[in-house]
Amino acid sequence: MAHQILKENIAKHVSFPEKELSLFCNSFYPVQLAKKDFLLKQGDICSFEGFVTKGCLRVYTLDAMGNEYILHFAIKDWWITDIDSFTNQTSSHLSIQALEASEVLLINKNEKEALYQQSPNVEKLFRIMTQKTHVALQRRIIRDHSLTADDRYLYFINTYPKIAQRLTNIQLAAYLGISHEFVSKIRRKISQQK
Amino acid sequence: MAHQILKENIAKHVSFPEKELSLFCNSFYPVQLAKKDFLLKQGDICSFEGFVTKGCLRVYTLDAMGNEYILHFAIKDWWITDIDSFTNQTSSHLSIQALEASEVLLINKNEKEALYQQSPNVEKLFRIMTQKTHVALQRRIIRDHSLTADDRYLYFINTYPKIAQRLTNIQLAAYLGISHEFVSKIRRKISQQK
């Protein structure tokens, strides 16, 4: 079931011969997470590349003052890892935590490297996925520079309504880079306009 | 000469057999650019992946109001493309322009695809480079959210002194996401502190 979601996700990116696709997907093992469980803690080394099949997680970092900055959320059909820590086996700058009971499929570094050897399609898959994320990150930087807090809020809830639904104002604020009080004021302003 | 710079750059990312490396590098052709020349214009389709061997360029986008947002600069040893437009052959959101007389080495999409077929090392090279950029973009988003304009300015000139040297306040402002007047005020504040 969970593996089926993964298969369909991969098919969106590249076309794989069914045999390779199954081999690839079967290298992933499921992990159940309770609310507030950590998949990765800042400072640890990220041993996995993950795919969410249920629930919701956040990927974030804390600065020296304890302020929290959320890089992104991940619900069903999203990939999660600290790509830097994972590929270089260095201490992670990021934490990944379940915001609710969640299920993820994980693959270890050794397994992934082995698959790279076995199938050029795997290398291609990850190159393409990384490219897509790259484009998304570039666009987010532009949005952060060009839009007001109000418009970034609206962009997020319109673009990711299924994620926005599940978040507290505090979490959304830590993603948008604004205070949670101001999120509250934006919501009021918008509801009055209607 | 220019190709030598490219070879050394690639060697920083992955180890290639010399023969493959030469084959790869020879697929790039040099292009000379005068100051203000465009390598890519917003709306066009990006046909190349490029590597700068001389000069300085900027990668930027204009919004509907004509405001300019600079994604990054590129001097010697930097790669440039619109990865979205290039890989998907879609209309580009970005422009790339020479800020001074520059030289770049370009490779076309067809050539690059051919190389992907010939050598798995090429696929790996681009996956690794894209991953590195990915990490850099993530960190930039965090910096944009966590640092004041003063600190982002300082970070940039300390991290990229060779680039900062060549830029006008206006260009730097369009990169940092602040007004050029404020850049001027930051500079004054810093010089007074010393």
Add this chain to the structure above:
DNA sequence: CGCGACGTTGATTTGCCTCAACGATTGTGG
């Protein structure tokens, strides 16, 4: 030379933050 692009500076405004208080909602241990 004269023009246009750039840099500087000050006055004013504004978007968003901080702090504080309070109500509502959720979670939890007895």
Add this chain to the structure above:
DNA sequence: CCACAATCGTTGAGGCAAATCAACGTCGCG
């Protein structure tokens, strides 16, 4: 299952970082 704590959301007052606007000086270039 309830009581109480903890977390979250709302609101207002006041403050600050940075934008905007405007004026002016400088420099490089056709």
